[in-house]
Amino acid sequence: MRRSPRSLTVSVAALTAAGALVLTACNGATDDADALDVWIMEGTNPDASDFFDDVAADFEEQTGAEVNVEFVPWADAHDRFVTGMAGDELPDVAEVGTTWTPEFAETGAMADLTDRIDDPDDYVPELIEAAEVEDGIYGVPWHAAVRSIIYRTDIFEDLDLDEPQDWDELRAAAIAIDESEAWEETAFPVPGHATHSISAFIWGAGGDFATENPDGSWDIHIDSAESQEGLQYLADLALEDDVSTTGATTWMETDILDNFNDENVAMTVQGGWTIPAILEDNPDLEGRIGAFMIPGPDGEPSPSFVGGSHLGVFEGADQDLSWEFIELLTEEEYSVRWSEESGYFPPNREQLTQFEESDDDLVAPFAQQMSQAGAVYPVTPAWGDVEGDEVFPRMMQDILSEDATVAEATSTAAEELDEFLNQDD
Amino acid sequence: MPSASVQRRRVGHRPARRRGSLHSPARPWLLLAPGLIIIALLLWYPLGRVVWLSFQDYDLGNIRSGETDYIGLDNYTELLSDSFLWTTALPNTAVFAAVAVVGTVVVGTLVALLLNACGWLWRTVIITAILVAWAMPAVTGTYVWIWVFDVDQGIVRQLLDGLRTGIEAWGPQWLRDSAATSDYLAADGYNWFRERLPFYAIVTLNIVHNGFPFVAITVFAGLTTIPRELHEAAMIDGANAWQRFWDVTVPTLRPVFAVVTIMSTIWDFKVFAQVYLMPGGSGSNRDVLNFGVWSYVESFAQNQYGYGAAIAVVLTVLLLLITLVYLRTLFAEEKL
Numbered sequence: 001m002r003r004s005p006r007s008l009t010v011s012v013a014a015l016t017a018a019g020a021l022v023l024t025a026c027n028g029a030t031d032d033a034d035a036l037d038v039w040i041m042e043g044t045n046p047d048a049s050d051f052f053d054d055v056a057a058d059f060e061e062q063t064g065a066e067v068n069v070e071f072v073p074w075a076d077a078h079d080r081f082v083t084g085m086a087g088d089e090l091p092d093v094a095e096v097g098t099t100w101t102p103e104f105a106e107t108g109a110m111a112d113l114t115d116r117i118d119d120p121d122d123y124v125p126e127l128i129e130a131a132e133v134e135d136g137i138y139g140v141p142w143h144a145a146v147r148s149i150i151y152r153t154d155i156f157e158d159l160d161l162d163e164p165q166d167w168d169e170l171r172a173a174a175i176a177i178d179e180s181e182a183w184e185e186t187a188f189p190v191p192g193h194a195t196h197s198i199s200a201f202i203w204g205a206g207g208d209f210a211t212e213n214p215d216g217s218w219d220i221h222i223d224s225a226e227s228q229e230g231l232q233y234l235a236d237l238a239l240e241d242d243v244s245t246t247g248a249t250t251w252m253e254t255d256i257l258d259n260f261n262d263e264n265v266a267m268t269v270q271g272g273w274t275i276p277a278i279l280e281d282n283p284d285l286e287g288r289i290g291a292f293m294i295p296g297p298d299g300e301p302s303p304s305f306v307g308g309s310h311l312g313v314f315e316g317a318d319q320d321l322s323w324e325f326i327e328l329l330t331e332e333e334y335s336v337r338w339s340e341e342s343g344y345f346p347p348n349r350e351q352l353t354q355f356e357e358s359d360d361d362l363v364a365p366f367a368q369q370m371s372q373a374g375a376v377y378p379v380t381p382a383w384g385d386v387e388g389d390e391v392f393p394r395m396m397q398d399i400l401s402e403d404a405t406v407a408e409a410t411s412t413a414a415e416e417l418d419e420f421l422n423q424d425d
Numbered sequence: 426m427p428s429a430s431v432q433r434r435r436v437g438h439r440p441a442r443r444r445g446s447l448h449s450p451a452r453p454w455l456l457l458a459p460g461l462i463i464i465a466l467l468l469w470y471p472l473g474r475v476v477w478l479s480f481q482d483y484d485l486g487n488i489r490s491g492e493t494d495y496i497g498l499d500n501y502t503e504l505l506s507d508s509f510l511w512t513t514a515l516p517n518t519a520v521f522a523a524v525a526v527v528g529t530v531v532v533g534t535l536v537a538l539l540l541n542a543c544g545w546l547w548r549t550v551i552i553t554a555i556l557v558a559w560a561m562p563a564v565t566g567t568y569v570w571i572w573v574f575d576v577d578q579g580i581v582r583q584l585l586d587g588l589r590t591g592i593e594a595w596g597p598q599w600l601r602d603s604a605a606t607s608d609y610l611a612a613d614g615y616n617w618f619r620e621r622l623p624f625y626a627i628v629t630l631n632i633v634h635n636g637f638p639f640v641a642i643t644v645f646a647g648l649t650t651i652p653r654e655l656h657e658a659a660m661i662d663g664a665n666a667w668q669r670f671w672d673v674t675v676p677t678l679r680p681v682f683a684v685v686t687i688m689s690t691i692w693d694f695k696v697f698a699q700v701y702l703m704p705g706g707s708g709s710n711r712d713v714l715n716f717g718v719w720s721y722v723e724s725f726a727q728n729q730y731g732y733g734a735a736i737a738v739v740l741t742v743l744l745l746l747i748t749l750v751y752l753r754t755l756f757a758e759e760k761l
Contacts, residue, residue: 247616
């Protein structure tokens with residue numbers, strides 16, 4: 001029964017070695033010198049893998065380098081970048097959400113692409129602005145989208161309504177739908193957890209979130225009279241006119257979409273890229289939906305958030321090779337194909353024109369909104385913290401559940417925003 | 426079975442020890458080594474890192490550069506002087522855990538008693554049914570509860586709508602009056618996720634539903650080990666079922682209850698997904714944050730990794746204290 005202590009020691013050593021092997025094995029990601037590691041967000045384009053098979057084949061033909069594309073779900077992406085920074089596992093090229101670019105660029109993880117971009121004026125200005133940190137441009141706009149209002153044409157026809165051109169008409173339409181006997185569900189939801197859906201009303205009233213001074217400090221405007229006017233308009237729709245629903249107090253954009261698909265919502269702010277998904281989810285809606293630009297108080301469209309993605313090059317990457325890949329992706333052929341497949345728009349103004357002039361009633365309004373009335377949130381690395389803290393969902397939910405008036409909720413939000421943007425850090 | 430220390434003492438009495446003998450003092454450590462190494466890698470190292478992180482001002486820039494910024498106890502002073510900790514996070518964590526643990530253990534024990542009283546057929550049926558509840562991943566389960574309480578389409582809304590219609594049609598005047606002013610019976614529906622109490626009521630349902638099968642099966646296993654004679658003797662002495670439960674079953678199963686209570690306490694203190702995934706649970710509704718979610722939000726949504734780590738450390742210390750106090754009272758009683 002006696003085992004020599006040596007064999008015991010040996011087995012312990014073997015175990016330890018095995019453990020160490022397992023650990024090192026985890027570290028050995030794809031690090032081929034010639035291969036380009038690319039992260040692309042999952043879900044933007046339903047056919048993304050076919051698309052990137054073609055891109056990779058072209059790229060290999062051009063440069064001889066292989067491309068490893070990894071699809072990362074949006075919901076995990078921020079964490080993936082952060083853990084990638086911690087563990088030195090960043091890709092060479094990645095699609096980065098426009099509001100994240102300044103945050104990652106500030107850490108020094110992304111390369112300055114200013115000298116490589118031909119002419120920043122080729123792009124929709126909001127998207128270049130979103131990539132600027134100090135004097136550098138850290139991302140090339142790849143695709144973008146805005147939200148406009150989508151609605152049920154069958155309901156509008158039944159009630160003999162026209163597409164609203166200003167806020168009074170929008171309100172009248174929502175009330176008419178709400179009061180109609182034929183429509184029992186929600187007329188126009190005012191969501192509590194969808195900042196991108198409500199920000200157009202703040203900008204539309206002439207309000208804003210914050211603006212930067214030349215010295216780098218920020219003036220806070222979320223509690224200005226104009227911003228409050230825009231929010232009051234929404235609050236009244238929900239609380240006075242009752243065209244929204246109690247549930248919408250905690251709705252996110254995806255909840256609105258689900259309810260629109262289930263035919264529980266007649267009219268809502270929604271992104272242009274959701275149209276293909278809506279029709280796939282509920283084919284019965286084919287021919288029964290329309291879109292129009294988010295109206296402003298006086299007939300001009302309200303500026304709507306231009307969101308989208310940049311392509312960024314990360315530290316440690318072969319800069320020239322990475323740039324060649326970005327050029328291939330952003331040139332007309334692939335850019336337009338991506339837009340057509342995904343429902344997003346090319347950020348390049350010239351390429352965008354063909355979408356503005358589209359015959360498709362579900363494409364043109366969004367493209368026009370993007371070129372005529374777009375806006376972005378304050379471009380600062382701290383914006384990620386503001387989003388992460390859910391400052392505006394909190395503000396909106398307090399208003400919608402009548403825990404606070406518009407004045408109270410915006411003043412709280414302004415204090416919080418001031419702390420995030422003007423703190424010494 | 427002699428413990429390692431006993432053996433070592435005995436070995437120590439030997440006048441002469443051969444080199445490389447089996448009974449060297451290193452032997453127990455050698456035997457423990459594989460387990461210790463694995464625990465050290467998977468548990469102590471990350472734990473140590475979290476503690477170390479909690480003394481730093483650590484943000485995204487530090488993550489990339491790897492530089493550290495030691496600030497001593499600043500994170501802890503800030504945390505402990507934050508009224509949010511005392512008025513919101515701590516009560517949300519501790520009160521909720523107390524309610525959920527009691528709920529889980531009571532429901533689990535009742536089901537165990539039921540199992541014990543059933544024949545094999547019903548026993549199989551019940552065990553299969555509760556295993557399904559147990560096997561449900563937290564994320565899936567949470568979404569199901571969110572749907573159940575969905576403000577517009579949920580089954581609860583439909584039930585309440587039915588109830589309201591019924592009361593309006595047939596209820597006596599006083600009931601109709603109180604129904605007309607009740608938030609829960611409002612014609613527009615009631616948003617269960619906005620207020621702290623209804624929010625945590627749903628979380629409690631979710632946790633108890635997911636947690637009771639473990640208690641039920643563990644306690645049932647314990648019940649089968651109680652000698653039948655004990656119950657028979659009690660019965661002859663004239664004890665009724667209630668007395669038999671409290672005077673025979675509970676004392677015999679004390680260690681089993683200790684295990685399920687401690688496990689449930691630990692699980693319920695660090696509940697995360699069941700809160701985070703609920704509408705408003707990820708930060709937009711500050712009133713419902715608990716320790717787990719707060720720590721995550723500070724770390725990963727705010728990039729304040731040091732502060733988030735400090736919250737996590739306080740949670741861990743709290744859990745250790747509770748477990749310690751609980752074990753001490755338990756074993757103190759045992760000795761009497």
